[in-house]
Amino acid sequence: MTMYLVKRILMLIPLMLGITLITFSVIHLAPGEPVEMQMAMNPKVGKDARERLRKFYGLDKPLHEQYLGWVGKLARLDLGRSFSPDNRPVVDKIKERLPVTLSLNIIALLLEFGLAIPIGILAATHRDTLLDKGITVFVFIGFAVPTFWLALLLMYFFGVKLNWLPISGLHTLGSDGYGTVRYLWDLAKHLIMPVMVASFGSLAGLSRYMRSTMLNVIGQDYITTARAKGLSERTVIYKHALRNALLPLITLLGFSIPGLIGGSVIFETIFSIPGMGQLFYQGAMSRDYPVVMGILVIGAGLTLIGNLIADVSYALADPRIRQGG
């Protein structure tokens, strides 16, 4: 097990380097410079000023020097300063936003797993009945609904028509003065729609996956044995089958991380939630390279670590993998 762990952790280094290399080339091989964006705003800026700005941002150096400089700083967790007028360190900007996106996504993830597992079991144990077919239809629709459209519909019904839920931001203006309970209730109301949107799409895939692993397990010999020795169907399903069917979900948890972070662009923009997705979108729109590169690297790095944790927990849970590694 220790060997396996060491091997996996060593493997992170080349992968992380690859991530930085791809991030850097994606941004720097494209034509156009951030300086041009600032120039366009002000036609009076002359050639000297342009050069000074380029020098200031280090854009005058050859590419490999820029890359090495960037990676060197990255290793010390310095992502540089934002190109935007506030000129703040990118790390600070991300630090502010990451908790918002992460906590929102963790709530969504818990909701997804909490709903998808029972739905999947239900569909598998009632295979080919009307219930299973109904769930399948729901799953297919869930796959096909564009999340931003779902967000619009929810906003229309719950926000505009019924006026039950606030449609943007995380807090009501002036909520700082509220008492704790009222403050939290206000936050919760703001979170309902974004969390619904964030979890809806993956809910479909996850319950489908749960159904198929469950069906797979139910077909195994040891389930037949358990039934043959006269155990109740309840015990067979929940004690013998479920445990084994849950195993592959661990891996899936690792895989769902990039989707969670990536999907946040859409609902954070629609619901004006100050998270990573919104920061990234604004950064990309204004060609704020340090912000864009920083978030790409951090997003990919988090996924890498998430996958590692998923694999290690899988190995811990399943001795067959442990011994193979």
Place this chain on the structure above:
Amino acid sequence: MAFKHTYFYAVFWQRIKRNRLAMSGAIVVAALFLISLLAPVVAPYDPNSINAWSVLAPPSWQHWLGTDELGRDVLSRIIFGARISLKVGFVAVGIAVSIGTVVGLVSGYYSGLVDATLMRFVDIMLCFPAFFLILAVITIREPSIWNIMIVIGLTGWMGVARLVRAETLSIREMDYILAARCIGCSDARIIFRHILPNAMSPVLVSASLGVAGAILTESALSFLGIGVLPPTPSWGNILTSGKDYIEFAWWLSLFPGLSILITVLAYNLLGEGIRDALDPRVKR
């Protein structure tokens, strides 16, 4: 060989014909093709003709799906938007499938260092939240339909590569590959002539699902204002104005969204149907 192929397709056709969901998916896909092909004939109005007298008009006999904030006919814009969706779906998936197939074939056939390097590259690409990567490239270059198709393709080939590699690994060990090698076939001939045709069927499934994914991504980008730019109608950018006028004009949000939903659903059903029809474990 010819006999074997006809048999394969006959069985495939037999099986998929009986799958009602897959067939309805196929019919919707075919209908969409027709509609986009005949868009100028089917559309009741010019999708870009502005009419100041009927701004944001609700659905009526003149305008079945209402009009938008410039008085343009929503139905006509949706019909022309179908063209964009199909184009993006097919070109993006074409790019993704070509790259994925070549990487998968090379990786699976040569194994060793080549395989390890290529697969680590796949791992790295899979770490990036795809939508972030797409967004970054498109905003830094300029938003255009070509850039969208290329970028969606370049960020979507990894799954295909893994699939094809797995297939190649097992096909490589077959006797007919050994036979081909014995009679002196070059690597390229073995890969493209003997392995490729036998490794393609799972790719068909991911291609169909991939078209659905590409259509969703394009509409999301256009919705955010960095995809297909107005006045060219796309389902995503009609929804952008839908968002702005959501309090007064529900039809502007409902119908383009439904179009996306139905199209994506159709491709997914078709893809799943192909998967079932190809899977020998599923009983007939």
